Amino acid sequence: MQQRRRHLANRLASAMARALGGDAAAGVILILVALTAVLAANSPLAHAYHALFHDPLTGSPIPKLSTLHHWINDGLMAVFFFTVGLEIKRELLGGELSSPARRRLPVLAAAAGMAVPALVFLAVAGNAPDLQRGWAIPAATDIAFAVGVLALLGNRVPPSLRLFLLTVAIVDDLGAVAIIAVFYTAQIALGWLVASAAFLAGLVALGQLKTTRPLPYLLLAMAMWYCMLHSGVHATVAGVLAAFAIPLKTHDSGDSLLLRMEHALVPWNAYLIVPLFGFANAGVSLGGLGFAGLLAPLPLAIAAGLFVGKQAGIFGAILLAERTGFARLPEGASRLQLWGLALLCGIGFTMSLFIGALAFPAHPLLVEEAKLGVLAGSLASALLGFAVLRWAPRAR
Template identity: 70%
Template sequence: MTARRHPFSPLATLATRLFGGEAGAGILLIVVAIAAMIAANSPLAHGYHALFHATLPWTPVPKLNTLHLWINDALMAMFFFVVGLEIKREVIDGELSSPARRRLPVLAAAAGMAVPALVYLLVAGGEPGLANGWAIPAATDIAFALGVLGLLGKRAPASLRLFLLTVAIVDDLGAVAIIAFFYTAGLKLVWLGWAAAALAALVVLNRAGVTRGWPYMLVGGLLWYAVLHSGVHATVAGVLAALCVPMKLDAHGDSLLLRMEHALAPISAYFIVPLFGFANAGVALAGLGIEDMLAPLPIGVALGLFVGKQVGILGAIVLADRLGLAHRPEGASWRQLWGMALLCGIGFTMSLFIGQLAFPASPLLVEEAKLGVLAGSLLSALLGFLVLRTAPQPLDRPPGQRDG
């Protein structure tokens, strides 16, 4: 007997064949970012803006009356659903499944969020109205970072990729918490009540042992609709729904969570995230002067990503290793860990997303935040790749020599 095939499986297979692995996802995001910048600064600019921001002639959800809102509030909820599935799998049966395994990634991710936020606040926090952007450089883009790492092939040890993935997953969990607790305004209790009822229904489905996908998708859609109108950002519904999907393995070593993740992860990586990037990464430079590009907001975001991430993550690993709290990943040198910490400074998707939430009433500040995200992510990607590309390999060191 073979495992049931998820209805999204053909799309997932097509996406994987078209782009081929993590390196393909990273390359696609680079192409998308470049395309967005070209579109926003060319004769196509008016059409680019109208495509995403013009009012739709009809929408089934009146609150989402532009394509941009559908991407940011609906498709990104699906992205966060996939993130939630991955987090649950790692916590139950992965690198976060035991205290010993999760100690170092949690410490590194926590420091990797706190230090960039501190750097941002030191640079831009004193300016009126800018403190709300503290979380923009705190996030890491999993797909982009792993994509750059994938370009290195065997020059990056498997333990480094696994550690980067684990840190990024914890980072995503922190980003979800930040969105839920710090970027929520005007709560509507009636809608929150409906959301709680939908969440309770998902828990009941799980406890009842329901292993078919459609009931979870149906009730999850209702949960998303209620959260969308509640004042909490709609993407939080994606994570909550994912945490209710059953992970328990059947006789064939399969589960609904694994099937959903396998089917949806390529669609998220190769369609949703690139579409979000194209819709949000375009910065119209014509309206920005040198004083805008060098303003505290973009500089604070860029330094938070480029400096704060590497200092926070590498510093946490060094301290944990020296104090005996946790050992650094086996087979990875300190230089390689530095390169990995640099790659965590690629904020892109998550940072662009939080930037939209931080300054909803100020398009200029959103554009400035985008500049900082793109600059910090680009610097982190280039230097991280260079450091890892030039790092000595284990076979290059004399026997018995300690990693350096």
Template identity: 65%
Template sequence: MAGNSGLKRTLRHLTHNEAAPGIVLMLCAAIALILANSPLAEPWHELFHHPLSWTPIPKLDTLHMWINDGLMAVFFFVVGLEIKREILDGELSSPNRRRLPVIAAIAGMAVPALVYMAIAGGEPDLHRGWAIPSATDIAFAIGVLALAGKGLPSSLRLFLLTVAIVDDLGAVLVIAFFYTTGLDITWLGIAAGLLVALIALNRAGVSSLLPYIVGAVALWFAVLHSGVHATIAGVLAALTVPLALNKQHDSPLLRLEHALVAPNGFLIVPLFGLANAGVHFGLPEGGSATLPLAIGIGLVLGKQIGIFGSIIGAERLGIAQRPEGTSLRQLWGLALLCGIGFTMSLFIAGLAFPQSPALVEEAKLGILGGSLISALAGLVLLKGSARRVIA
């Protein structure tokens, strides 16, 4: 019994530790990389990409597709819940609070894309990958920030979270507008009707979770067949869930978010890492270094130039003030952490080059290399700045 209670305490501590999901993701990525460069590489690849003997949805005929198009819709559903909560009642709820994070996030997406195109723009086949280095992996970044230790101002963590949430919103819009092909008008119409029905539930004051969950699954199924990427359904469905608090200061949105945070952080994102992070070290036969270099440099240099530069510029122009109690060195370290693309970058890479597994493998090299350099450089800067204030 004592052992069981100790295990329960450990599990409770892990699920309430914000750094834990990022650390679990790092371990899964490491496992995938080791297996992809071992004698087990082929069976490991087959596990995720070999057609399933049976699937309830013919469009999802591999384990990889179930993870990327199915489980990741839940990941984006949680992202949608976070975005709505932050916009209505969080750090994005007032102009003064959202000004700097929005500026930093936009610059942090635009500059890496420009860096990417400056390097890869001469090769038309690579143009679709422009958004890959624009993404930030919030779980990974928070995990590394936690490893930097105590002594960092709490405003730094809050600013990182807010920038990452705006970044996630930007990534969702990029996926919806730039990586949607072959629209099926019938399914798109069904999806639109389901979205209107979910909005009507919200307007009618329905607070039961079941109708929203059923509606979200139906919307996902329709979007999956519409030509728009299925994960967009997760965000759209989340935005219809009511946030209005009851007398107990609870709401359907908060209940759903609370229920899904742990499965999202400890199951869905790690599974995505296992299925997508496994890349063989070295370029594929006949491959080029242009794509991994464009992505890696975009993540390492583009992110820090965009985010750190926009923070300094906004402060000097009097547009916004830096987070309270933070030093320039700490903000520089934070900008580097935003160069950890990983989950979202890997996801966008698959959308950018769906017909070219070789390019996806090249992209993974750039994503992993750029994310690792960003994580280590950010960690060194932040560890050195803890408990010190540097102007």
């Protein structure tokens, strides 16, 4: 009996090690963070939870960032976007997006995976003018969540499928950044914007001078972020632009500043910034909503965009590429596995919550409804995507 218990304990420990190791760790942490936030927002701690993030801070050094929520969404998330920008540049110049043949399928799938969810959202939300600003909420994929779920499946999924998911998510992130910059920009303050451009030019000049120390880049990037914060363009865009100015080229010593920065920031992103953002933004109050609340136009449109639109757009693009010979499919992956991957792309947690807050800044109730739609659509996509990939036969 004791030996059997020991074997059971060993199996549980092995399962936990697999769940919390490698790529799965970030996804598991995000799942736990989202559950904790929802529980906190629907418990006796709800008032303390909302006060923690939304009550004014005493003595904030930047008046525009008057709450902890602002510091997380406009400050820490700029670091998240900076890391995303480093990854995008690396992939564009030397990775899976560096050649036209490699770019074709991920770019087509990502574009369809952003356009179709937006169309589904608009079709479901109807002609309500106060809801139309949310069209981009279901267009984004959460790379940490999706890759984490994929990692839980172990070797049941071919490596080419994981690589394809990463490249689609990278193109998706680039599209989301462009959407934020173009469609969710407030009134422009030209002087601040010109100052941002000047600091960006300074970053580019540092690269041309082959500066390898990170401190000058970081100082100019922080100055550009501060100016962007006051310019009307969302401050997180500064993170991506600054990342694009970091040189990737390997120097004579074999050192690359971009790779050093990316490797240093990825753990902070995965284990601090994104979970903290998730905890601050996923806490939706379910009191009085029930099933009828989920069927309200905004949550239903977002959930349908993520669950229906994402899989229809991405899987449809994959089938179209195969039929027309436009691009080669990932090696060793069956059609059923590709459908499961398209389902996982419907997990829109981090970026969707972020865009939801930008879409309805003056309507807290709509932001809460958007959170409900994001959580419902992401959960349905994760569960069905996991089930399909778990039971899909491996390609011959």
